[in-house]
Amino acid sequence: MSSAKSISLLWGAGSPPCWRVMITLQEKKLQGYKHKLLSFEKGEHKSQEVLKINPRGQLPAFKHGDNIVNESTAACLYLEDQFKSQGNKLLPDSPAEQALMYQCMMEGLTLADKLNAVIYYDWIVPEEERHESAVKRNKEALAAELKLWEGYLHNVAAGSYLAGAFSLADVVVFPNIAFAFRFGLSAGCYPKLAKYYSLLKDRPSIKTSWPPHWQASPQGYDILKDL
Amino acid sequence: MSSAKSISLLWGAGSPPCWRVMITLQEKKLQGYKHKLLSFEKGEHKSQEVLKINPRGQLPAFKHGDNIVNESTAACLYLEDQFKSQGNKLLPDSPAEQALMYQCMMEGLTLADKLNAVIYYDWIVPEEERHESAVKRNKEALAAELKLWEGYLHNVAAGSYLAGAFSLADVVVFPNIAFAFRFGLSAGCYPKLAKYYSLLKDRPSIKTSWPPHWQASPQGYDILKDL
Numbered sequence: 001m002s003s004a005k006s007i008s009l010l011w012g013a014g015s016p017p018c019w020r021v022m023i024t025l026q027e028k029k030l031q032g033y034k035h036k037l038l039s040f041e042k043g044e045h046k047s048q049e050v051l052k053i054n055p056r057g058q059l060p061a062f063k064h065g066d067n068i069v070n071e072s073t074a075a076c077l078y079l080e081d082q083f084k085s086q087g088n089k090l091l092p093d094s095p096a097e098q099a100l101m102y103q104c105m106m107e108g109l110t111l112a113d114k115l116n117a118v119i120y121y122d123w124i125v126p127e128e129e130r131h132e133s134a135v136k137r138n139k140e141a142l143a144a145e146l147k148l149w150e151g152y153l154h155n156v157a158a159g160s161y162l163a164g165a166f167s168l169a170d171v172v173v174f175p176n177i178a179f180a181f182r183f184g185l186s187a188g189c190y191p192k193l194a195k196y197y198s199l200l201k202d203r204p205s206i207k208t209s210w211p212p213h214w215q216a217s218p219q220g221y222d223i224l225k226d227l
Numbered sequence: 228m229s230s231a232k233s234i235s236l237l238w239g240a241g242s243p244p245c246w247r248v249m250i251t252l253q254e255k256k257l258q259g260y261k262h263k264l265l266s267f268e269k270g271e272h273k274s275q276e277v278l279k280i281n282p283r284g285q286l287p288a289f290k291h292g293d294n295i296v297n298e299s300t301a302a303c304l305y306l307e308d309q310f311k312s313q314g315n316k317l318l319p320d321s322p323a324e325q326a327l328m329y330q331c332m333m334e335g336l337t338l339a340d341k342l343n344a345v346i347y348y349d350w351i352v353p354e355e356e357r358h359e360s361a362v363k364r365n366k367e368a369l370a371a372e373l374k375l376w377e378g379y380l381h382n383v384a385a386g387s388y389l390a391g392a393f394s395l396a397d398v399v400v401f402p403n404i405a406f407a408f409r410f411g412l413s414a415g416c417y418p419k420l421a422k423y424y425s426l427l428k429d430r431p432s433i434k435t436s437w438p439p440h441w442q443a444s445p446q447g448y449d450i451l452k453d454l
Contacts (some may be wrong), residue, residue: 022293055356055375056375064322064326065322066323067322067323067326067327068326068330069326071329071330071333071334072413072431073328073333074329074332074333075305075329078325078326078329079327080323081325082325083316084359091308095291095292095309098294098305098308098309099291099294099295099296099305100294101300102296102298102302102305103295103296103297103298103301105301106300106301107298107301108335120393126360128358128360129356129358129360129361131355133353133355134356148282148283150254176278202357209346
């Protein structure tokens with residue numbers, strides 16, 4: 001089962017969870033895996049093809065041989081464990097960096113939740129339950145969250161990643177940061193995040209897996225412009 | 228840094244995230260670590276003592292030497308990595324069980340989110356933003372989630388845990404299940420979850436770390452009674 005041929009991935013473009021798995025596959029030199037791009041707009045993530053791998057009807061739907069791992073962070077941890085000595089090592093050796101890596105990786109999920117609460121508010125909350133006060137509170141919570149990450153990235157100007165060398169923390173967090181800038185986050189207000197974004201966007205594993213429709217239409221949105 | 232003496236934990240009673248870390252410390256034979264019980268009611272999780280370790284003002288606040296790991300799942304992964312050959316192994320060897328372990332561990336966080344959305348609705352949502360329709364939808368989402376877990380536990384009658392032997396998946400998920408029953412979940416409607424609960428509740432690492440106020444007043448709540 002050590003070959004990329006036994007790996008298959010159903011994915012959706014621009015989904016940070018899918019992107020995490022794709023970056024990890026590139027970093028672990030598992031190019032050549034089977035994959036299929038599905039459309040969220042057409043509801044293909046709720047198709048039988050997905051549901052038989054991922055009963056939640058979500059993407060990614062990921063298989064390695066008979067082993068199914070759909071939660072993106074779980075899939076990244078699993079791939080690092082299964083292919084320890086292949087490609088780039090994504091788990092630091094030193095206890096201090098390992099502590100930081102696990103911590104940032106899991107905090108990255110909180111960042112994702114807070115981004116989604118703002119960006120997808122109208123999609124998540126039915127019209128008759130929407131409140132300006134909730135929108136405002138969600139935005140404030142996201143701004144506070146992003147300021148925490150500005151602090152975490154105090155060493156980014158020296159070329160440092162979240163936990164020293166590039167690691168699973170960056171794999172999990174970077175797609176959220178890219179997502180924030182795609183949705184209009186101001187580089188001026190969040191200079192460390194902007195520096196981190198520009199440091200990582202041309203990394204081969206990330207560039208290769210860049211969301212195709214972001215490439216096709218580089219112009220994003222402005223939902224987060226005033227954050 | 229290999230001794231329990233270099234570990235300190237600030238915790239709150241009945242918090243599933245804190246409980247996960249305490250179970251892991253027991254499983255890894257790290258008894259004798261420094262710990263301090265703080266009161267959520269008195270707001271002690273927002274005290275300077277916590278904030279200097281966990282800037283989010285949340286519990287657990289966990290340190291091993293100078294390494295800080297506050298996200299509970301991160302702390303469990305870190306402890307398993309740092310103390311691989313000490314106490315019980317919590318990461319399976321076989322790729323199939325490892326896949327299942329990582330998957331269940333991360334899905335456990337979704338279960339926790341859905342439990343919290345129901346149990347803490349009035350605490351999370353300001354009075355003027357509450358809607359009966361949201362309460363109903365949250366309950367339906369939780370019931371659907373719990374039914375998924377009923378399915379995952381189809382082998383529990385044979386004494387099987389979430390991913391074969393007891394693992395980090397159980398460490399992360401069990402406190403949520405115990406929490407659900409504490410808040411009134413019906414054992415009759417969720418027989419596999421009830422079986423799992425009774426299989427695990429007397430495991431030494433779990434029994435020793437049982438929330439003290441649950442022991443003092445075994446009577447719980449009935450919020451989830453009709454789920």
